Amino acid sequence: MVALLDHFTSSHPLIRPQLGFPNYNSKKWIQGAGRLWIVNNSRYIRMRVVGSKAPKDVNLVDGKRLYLGMDFGTSGARYTLIDKDGIIRAEQKREYPKYMSKDVIDWVHSWKLTLFQLLEDIPNEFRALIASISIDGTSSTTMIIDSTTGEPLCRPFLYNESCPDAVSIVTSIAPVNHTVCSSTSTLCKLVSWWNSYGSSKDSAVLLHQADWLLWLLHGKLGVSDYNNALKVGYDPELESYPPWLLSQAYSYVLPSVQAPGTFIGLVKEDVRTRFGLPKDCAICTGTTDSIAAFLAARATQTGKSVTSLGSTLAIKLLSTNRIDDARYGVYSHRLDDKWLVGGASNTGGAVLKQIFTDEQLKNLSEQIDPMKVSPLDYYPLQTVGERFPVADPKLAPRLTPRPKSDVDYLHGILESIARIEGEGYKLLTDLGATPVEEVLTAGGGAQNETWTRIRERILGLPVSRAQQTEAAYGAALLALKGVE
Numbered sequence: 001m002v003a004l005l006d007h008f009t010s011s012h013p014l015i016r017p018q019l020g021f022p023n024y025n026s027k028k029w030i031q032g033a034g035r036l037w038i039v040n041n042s043r044y045i046r047m048r049v050v051g052s053k054a055p056k057d058v059n060l061v062d063g064k065r066l067y068l069g070m071d072f073g074t075s076g077a078r079y080t081l082i083d084k085d086g087i088i089r090a091e092q093k094r095e096y097p098k099y100m101s102k103d104v105i106d107w108v109h110s111w112k113l114t115l116f117q118l119l120e121d122i123p124n125e126f127r128a129l130i131a132s133i134s135i136d137g138t139s140s141t142t143m144i145i146d147s148t149t150g151e152p153l154c155r156p157f158l159y160n161e162s163c164p165d166a167v168s169i170v171t172s173i174a175p176v177n178h179t180v181c182s183s184t185s186t187l188c189k190l191v192s193w194w195n196s197y198g199s200s201k202d203s204a205v206l207l208h209q210a211d212w213l214l215w216l217l218h219g220k221l222g223v224s225d226y227n228n229a230l231k232v233g234y235d236p237e238l239e240s241y242p243p244w245l246l247s248q249a250y251s252y253v254l255p256s257v258q259a260p261g262t263f264i265g266l267v268k269e270d271v272r273t274r275f276g277l278p279k280d281c282a283i284c285t286g287t288t289d290s291i292a293a294f295l296a297a298r299a300t301q302t303g304k305s306v307t308s309l310g311s312t313l314a315i316k317l318l319s320t321n322r323i324d325d326a327r328y329g330v331y332s333h334r335l336d337d338k339w340l341v342g343g344a345s346n347t348g349g350a351v352l353k354q355i356f357t358d359e360q361l362k363n364l365s366e367q368i369d370p371m372k373v374s375p376l377d378y379y380p381l382q383t384v385g386e387r388f389p390v391a392d393p394k395l396a397p398r399l400t401p402r403p404k405s406d407v408d409y410l411h412g413i414l415e416s417i418a419r420i421e422g423e424g425y426k427l428l429t430d431l432g433a434t435p436v437e438e439v440l441t442a443g444g445g446a447q448n449e450t451w452t453r454i455r456e457r458i459l460g461l462p463v464s465r466a467q468q469t470e471a472a473y474g475a476a477l478l479a480l481k482g483v484e
Contacts, residue, residue, distance in 0.1 A: 077118060129278070153193075205222045226258070282483050
């Protein structure tokens with residue numbers, strides 16, 4: 001058996017180096033027939049290749065603890081469960097159920113149900129080994145909660161929702177071109193709510209989507225992280241809210257802020273018993289979805305960048321310099337002693353799925369010559385409004401003229417999104433960020449090889465798929481960090 005496998009590892013074309021098992025030496029992978037073999041001289045471990053469902057036959061070391069990350073994106077959520085070596089032990093995804101309330105989607109009900117469904121999806125034997133949990137959510141998705149009842153005081157303000165009525169007020173108190181001056185910032189949403197809410201505000205507390213979901217698990221209302229809190233005005237360099245914000249009448253609703261991956265508390269007793277979690281299961285502060293995707297990609301050197309091609313397009317560049325400029329939707333997140341400079345556009349995969357099915361996207365992409373320049377010039381958006389590389393709440397989608405050929409149409413859209421990405425990276429460099437040297441790709445768009453080659457041509461940079469492409473993996477790394 002050993003001789004046969006050793007021969008197979010040296011000759012099979014699917015073999016690739018294994019990068020996620022740091023405790024093993026001389027490792028090789030063999031993938032086939034729905035199984036993954038890890039070969040380490042005479043030692044073999046058999047496990048199912050992880051797909052959209054949790055594996056049932058993973059050989060866990062006795063007593064080995066696991067770390068749970070959950071990603072709440074724009075259209076659905078996913079969990080990823082890893083061990084201390086970063087090996088994925090299980091993962092699953094779900095689309096948000098569309099609960100309606102008075103002709104609008106009840107996102108609060110939908111997110112809560114999805115959170116508990118994902119916990120239920122984790123195999124029982126794995127739940128008992130979970131040491132910590134962290135969650136990422138969409139940036140600037142804002143909730144105002146009653147601190148006495150835990151109930152929302154209004155519907156959530158979604159990540160791409162614009163509050164132009166608050167821009168002039170915010171720009172009058174914030175520094176010039178601060179990230180909060182964007183109409184989609186968390187602070188603009190808070191100010192808009194503050195000026196329109198007629199009832200008592202005394203018990204109000206602001207939470208971001210990830211904060212609220214984590215609160216459902218730990219029960220300590222009013223805790224956030226400095227990635228999510230950036231767009232409400234928190235200064236991660238000073239590690240405090242600035243005086244110009246603290247002097248405002250609504251400053252008392254702001255949450256306390258910790259570094260991402262900081263221990264908050266243990267899981268609530270009712271949640272622990274419902275899902276069979278350990279008594280010492282820790283809940284840790286989270287981050288935004290694009291930051292989690294960057295963490296998952298393990299891009300640790302300045303000049304490295306990650307483009308997240310999900311429902312929307314977000315870019316993050318690791319830079320020695322901090323750049324913030326609300327005129328273009330550019331802002332910097334802190335990452336240890338460096339800065340993640342970037343922005344998020346409303347273009348992306350959601351536009352593609354409005355027009356094509358998944359099967360059409362796959363089949364049509366295979367017919368595109370990625371080296372051929374498309375003559376079509378679009379600005380693909382779902383609705384009116386853009387955040388980056390131009391901050392224009394009135395920018396209208398441009399998806400015409402439509403050619404007769406669906407292949408040509410898709411080619412034009414993919415190339416137009418790539419041009420927006422290229423404009424974004426050029427803007428960051430022009431503003432003083434460390435020049436980009438390599439682009440890693442996360443999100444669903446990372447799987448489209450044709451799109452990758454189109455982007456490589458337009459960007460003039462090496463573009464590849466990140467080793468880990470899911471934000472939930474980055475959230476799991478934060479969960480691990482929180483208990484190390």
